[in-house]
Amino acid sequence: MKAVEISRPGGPEVLTLCDRPMPEPAADQVVIKVAYAGVNRPDALQRAGAYDPPKGASDLPGLECAGTIHAVGTDVAGLSVGDAVCALLPGGGYAEYVATPAAHCLPVPDGMTLKQAACLPETYFTVWSNVFMRGGLKAGERFLVHGGSSGIGTTAIQLGAVLGARVFTTAGSQDKLAVCRDLGAEIAIDYKAEDFVEVVKGEGGADLILDMVGGSYMQRNINALADDGRLVQIAFLQGIKAELNMVQMMTRRLTLTGSTLRPQSDLAKARIADQLRAHVWPLLAARRVGPVMDQEFALADAAQAHARMEAGDHIGKIFLRV
Known part of the structure; x- marks a missing residue:
């Protein structure tokens, strides 16, 4: 063959x-x-x-x-x-x-x-297992998806929206942001021009974040979480190392988790x-x-x-x- x-x-x-x-x-x-x-x-x-x-x-x-x-x-x-x-x-x-x-x-x-x-298969297995089985996303929760125009991102936006979550996402161009909105994102954030932490915290913070960026996003994700929020990490496109304020984990009862498929x-x-x-x-x-x-x-x-x-x-x- x-x-x-x-x-x-x-x-x-x-x-x-x-x-x-x-x-x-x-x-x-x-x-x-x-x-x-x-x-x-x-x-x-x-x-x-x-x-x-x-x-x-x-x-x-x-x-x-x-x-x-x-x-x-x-x-x-x-x-x-x-x-x-x-x-x-x-x-x-x-x-x-x-x-x-x-x-x-x-x-x-x-x-x-x-x-x-x-x-x-790859995207739906990944999104379902991380967002719903591991992350426990529920209807009505605020859900931030990074990389909204990727295969993972477009899948996560659709599933989150159709199952009743309020979906926020980040992307890097107006064309990509428009696609994300069409798929069900309530708020689409241009990460090159806006601070996603400020935008999401202005809505009460994210109950769940799906991230594949890593690096400097890791502490910013923690800052963007609502109390009792969950961060699910599935990749590290920006790097695997970061300095984190872990006190927030305890005082705001946060959960950091993730998986590879x-x-x-x-x-x-x-x-x-x-x-x-x-x-x-x-x-x-x-x-x-x-x-x-x-x-x-x-x-x-x-x-x-x-x-x-x-x-x-x-x-x-x-x-x-x-």
């Missing part, structure tokens, strides 16, 4: 088209014939040599895809060859075929194309999939939420896809046509 491998740690140019053996399914796995694969920040970190795949995972990048079932393992029930699915992957999505646990597959939502479905156990990911199937897939089928899609690239042009993602001009998901 054709695939894109990381020839050496480095920039987008190290992504190289290659030939690889076809994967075989383990007992609890399926092999998917990939139609489209999503492009995500962890792919770029792996390419740069900063994010090793979990033990036993493919060394090929790619954490989500959509396509049709090509083969099923001996212990798999409920999925058959030819079924259209989208799936969270341990790796290997930048390829014509990929193996993944059957429990991490979800049906393509009614009326949705494979192209659209390929943009769902890829290293979690197969069982943990299966539990997230079950919640998505029950709570989010009906919203997708009803068109109450959906993927925001930026640009499509051919598999052989994966380097261009990474360059676009790292330039920061995209709105929504970048994806590969396989």
